[in-house]
Amino acid sequence: MSSRDRERRWSLRGLTALVAGGTKGIGHAIVEELAGLGATIHTCARNEVDLNDCLSQWEKKGFQVTGSVCGVVSRTQREELINKLIHLIKPAQTLGEHNTFI
Numbered sequence: 251m252s253s254r255d256r257e258r259r260w261s262l263r264g265l266t267a268l269v270a271g272g273t274k275g276i277g278h279a280i281v282e283e284l285a286g287l288g289a290t291i292h293t294c295a296r297n298e299v300d301l302n303d304c305l306s307q308w309e310k311k312g313f314q315v316t317g318s319v320c321g322v323v324s325r326t327q328r329e330e331l332i333n334k335l336i337h338l339i340k341p342a343q344t345l346g347e348h349n350t351f352i
Contacts, residue, residue, distance in 0.1 A: 262289035268335060269293045270322050272315075273300040285313035292338055294320035294331055 267284050271277035272293025285291050285308060295301040298319045308315040318334055320327045 260287055262287040264288075266290045266292070266338070268331075270320075271295060272317070273297065273304045278304065281308070281315060282313075285311075285315055290314040292316045292318070292335060294318045294322065296321045 262284060265288075267289050269277050269281050269284070269291060270293070272281040272291070273295040277293070281291050281293050281304075291308075291314065293301075293304075293315060294317060295304075296319065301317045301319060305315060305317050316338065318331055320331045322328055322331070
């Protein structure tokens with residue numbers, strides 16, 4: 251398989267992913283991998299300083315990543331996160347259509 255075919259096969263361009271806990275550990279690795287494959291990412295984390303540091307690093311890498319301070323254990327914060335996502339996702343798309351939630 252040529253590198254061009256491989257790039258097309260694994261491309262996530264045009265897709266949006268939500269990654270909870272994207273500033274540390276496995277969540278961070280998932281953000282890096284999906285963004286590296288071309289996905290647009292929105293991540294959430296409880297720590298605003300960590301989130302801003304990661305967003306700055308990802309911007310320098312050319313990744314399309316946005317973020318919110320959110321503790322997913324809180325129902326209210328989860329609802330706020332979903333409402334924010336609805337506005338970030340392209341109007342023609344609906345939740346679950348061409349999007350990934352991790």
